[in-house]
Amino acid sequence: MTTEVASGRKARPDRYDAIIVGSGIGGLVCGGYLAADGRRVLVLEQHDVAGGNAHVFRRRRRYEFDVGTHYLGDCGEDGIIPAILSGLGVGDRVRFRPMDNERGFDRVITPTVTLDVPSGWDNYRDRLKRALPGEAAGIDRFVDLAKTTTALSRASLLGEPVMDLYRASPEVTRWSRRSLGAVFDHCGFSARARTVLAAQFGNYGALPADVSFSVHANLMDHYLRGAYYPEGGGQVLVAALVEALEGYGGELRTRTSVARILVEDDTAVGVELSDGERITAPLVISNADYRRTVLDLCGGEAVFPSHLVRQTREATMRFPLTAVYVALDTELPATPNANIWWHADDDLEQAHARMIEEGMREIPQLIFSFASVKDAGAPNVCPPGHSNFQLMTVCPPGHAFWGVDKGPADGGPYRRNAAYVARKQQVTEAMLATAEEVVGPFRDHITHLETATPLTNERYIRASGGTPYGLANWGGVGKRPDVRTGVEGLYVVGQSTRYGSGVGGAATGGMVCASHVLGRRLLAEVHRGAVVGDPSLLPDRGPGWDPLRVSRGRARREAKGLARIG
Structure with missing residues (x-):
């Protein structure tokens, strides 16, 4: 049954099970897994190509620049990112080239210190001690705390029972909720040591006083498990996720702007596009900016409690x-x-x-x-x-x-x-x-x-x-929203959720969202080797395969205006 809308156009019949607003990594991962489970998924993207901050652009037919994919961590045999891709059947479609994980994948330079950061917490500890010989006791305290914190976080993500571990580590539980700056104070670090240890804060865009210790430690752990770059650039990763989405029956529509998320009786019912078209579905997942989702797309107090709207309006960004x-x-x-x-x-x-x-x-x-x-x-x-x-x-x-x-x-x-x-x-x-x-x-x-x-x-x-990093302070240092919003059928994914930052964080958040919808511990399943969906449905890659072309969506794949190399 169709309904009239203000523009006089007809609303489409309810032929989707889920609509995803935005095609960043979190939205594509979530959409891919929902489609692999048999859900009818529509992903809407206002830009010309999918990917959000993971997309690329080309210039002079000779150069391709990655916007946000500068390096990825944890892409080895036991890695979470390869597990997420393999769970969709596209693990063999993205190859990861290791950076110099032995000599150092990050070089930190200050006026008095040069530090090459290798893979492995203990290797990192040794390099830190050589670079900062007067800070050895604090470095040991910091690294030990970080190793325990990240081990518990990873175990929790992968579905392992961790309550006994947390009870046995009350210090870790306490400090993981404090700011990185507070942990630096606890370790007695000098200004120079604080600078060297927080040198890569550009990975999450916040100074030590404004980011939780757990965020810093988990992001460092992500890279200390090995740093990599996707062969062919970040758009290859995006294109593989688009292939999974479309191969399992989902749809990507680029150059399609959403004006409103429709909520009736505290339940999400679909979206209205900028041209007035309405598309209905019982599930809406916003991969758009969180503040714009709450305040603009959903209308603030018309949908959410006043305290949440106020908290979101007053939130600071990284x-x-x-x-x-x-x-x-x-x-x-x-x-x-x-x-x-x-x-x-x-x-x-x-x-x-x-x-x-x-x-x-x-x-x-x-x-x-x-x-x-x-x-x-x-x-x-x-x-x-x-x-x-x-x-x-x-x-x-x-x-x-x-x-x-x-x-x-x-x-x-x-x-x-x-x-x-x-x-x-x-x-x-x-x-x-x-x-x-x-x-x-x-x-x-x-x-x-x-x-x-x-x-x-x-x-x-x-x-x-x-900012590409999302929320900084949402009612407290390091506090961020979960993927569930409290509105029936409405979820959020992306850089502002508690699972950000970067490609790994966004992908993890997408998995958590899909897990809530499907009632499965997906990340644990795929990390153990499960594959959701039927990989035989995935498209073949012929000669001249172009990830940027794939990322425009099937309907616009042959549209004019595609920049090419060569």
Whole structure:
């Protein structure tokens, strides 16, 4: 039966079991498992391609840049990410290239310390002690606490009985809920040691006082289990998930914007698109920005309790990023197969306080990600003998820093705004100058240069504050919403849930959401080798297979405008 809508168009009949708003990793993982279970799934994406922060873009028919997939952890034989892919039958469709896990997959540089971070907590402990010889007792205390915390977290995720373990470790339970800064205080670390240990805070976008110890420890554990890069880039991972979704009968519609999530009698019933079309389903999963989901898509107090709406409205976001994408017609000399985390000061926390107060007069921290080293020889990354890398730094929150009153998600123009253009040029120049101080001169060899600001991220991802990291403080340090919302049939996934950050966190959150819907401990099942669905239904990959093309969805696969390499 159809119903009339305000636009005069007819609503589609209820032919979907689940609608997913947004096609980030969390939404695609959840949608894939629901489809593999036989549910009729529709994924709606406002951008041209699926992937959210995991998508790529191409330039000059020679270069492909990853937006958010810079490296992945835990992709070995026992890894959670390979288990999630294998559970959908696509484990053999994504290959992971190891970074230099022995010499170091991350290089931390401060004015007085250089530390190459290897895989393994005990190896990391030894390197820390050599770099910070006066901090040995605190390092032991910190690493022991982190190892126990992460072991319990992993056991819990994989369905093992852990209550007795928690009861036997009351100190771990207590400290895992405190901030990273509080644990640093407990360990008696100097400012320099705090900087070295928190150097990779750009993986989650929050300073030690604003992130829980468990978030930091679990993310470090993720990489210390081995750091990898998906062969062919992040879009390969996205495309494999799209193939699973569509192979099991699901549907991906790109360039389709959702205006509202429809809730009636405290129950989700579907969505209304920006063109007025309504699509009904008894289950709606929002992979959109959490604040926009609660306040805009659902209408705030019209759906949720006033205290939750207030908590969401007052929530702070993690730091936004500015990224500079660089291509060169030469190779950078002696570039390690590692990320570089450069810090201008041995006191990270003071340096970032100055950055906020002084409006980024200097670059306090710079992250280097070398795609042409991690995926050496890949034809989509760059031509032979060229370089493709990315520079990133956190920047002050808010639109005012960029010279605008409101962002593109709320209709604010910005790209030709003189103040915005000037600020963007200033930040880009500062980042390039700093980068040359770290790795040597390269600007004479630039063949492509492009900067993405937080407003760029807001435009494409519609993320509050332009951050890729989601919520920072949702009623408490490190506190974040679960995938269940309290509204019947409405769930949330993505970077702002308690299972973020990064690809691994988003994928885990998608698994947890699907588990609640299906009443199964999916992550535990697939980690033990279970496969959900029938892999024989997956599409073949013919000659010229293109992950970006696949990620547009079946209906738009042949549409004009697809950027190509070569």
